[in-house]
Amino acid sequence: MKKIEAIIRPETFQSLRSSLSEIGIGGLTITEAAGTGKQKGKTGLFRGTTFQLQLLPKLKVETVVDDSQVDEIVDIIINTCSTGTIGDGKIFIHPIEEVIRIRTKERGAQAIL
Ligand SMILES: Nc1ncnc2c1ncn2[C@@H]1O[C@H](COP(=O)(O)OP(=O)(O)OP(=O)(O)O)[C@@H](O)[C@H]1O
Numbered sequence: 001m002k003k004i005e006a007i008i009r010p011e012t013f014q015s016l017r018s019s020l021s022e023i024g025i026g027g028l029t030i031t032e033a034a035g036t037g038k039q040k041g042k043t044g045l046f047r048g049t050t051f052q053l054q055l056l057p058k059l060k061v062e063t064v065v066d067d068s069q070v071d072e073i074v075d076i077i078i079n080t081c082s083t084g085t086i087g088d089g090k091i092f093i094h095p096i097e098e099v100i101r102i103r104t105k106e107r108g109a110q111a112i113l
């Protein structure tokens with residue numbers, strides 16, 4: 001199992017969500033985030049001086065899935081969250097040891113679905 005953690009532009013979320021739901025991914029956690037990447041939050045120049053460091057609003061989307069679904073989901077994120085300009089975000093893939101559904105005590109693949 002893997003956790004796919006994507007930091008995305010908030011305005012791309014609805015399209016991502018509907019594409020994920022089309023392939024049966026419903027388990028999502030969304031967190032409002034703020035961050036900076038390579039440009040340290042700078043979005044341009046002002047009278048020749050760069051803006052001071054800013055934290056830009058992003059959404060963090062996390063979903064834990066079977067290994068076999070990772071490539072498909074990464075493709076969907078890239079397709080729905082890309083504008084081709086700086087600040088489109090990043091995807092982090094983490095190994096997941098175990099998933100436990102609290103209500104039923106099911107574990108692993110049974111607990112993801
Ligand atoms: N190395 C990192 N670790 C943790 N979070 C990151 C990292 N890089 C980017 N982020 C998060 O992703 C958001 C978007 O990053 P961003 O798309 O600007 O990355 P970038 O590396 O600067 O790429 P680009 O050049 O396309 O802007 C940031 O606001 C931050 O929340």
Ligand SMILES: [Mg+2]
Binds near residue numbers: 037038039040086087
């Ligand atoms: Mg950037």
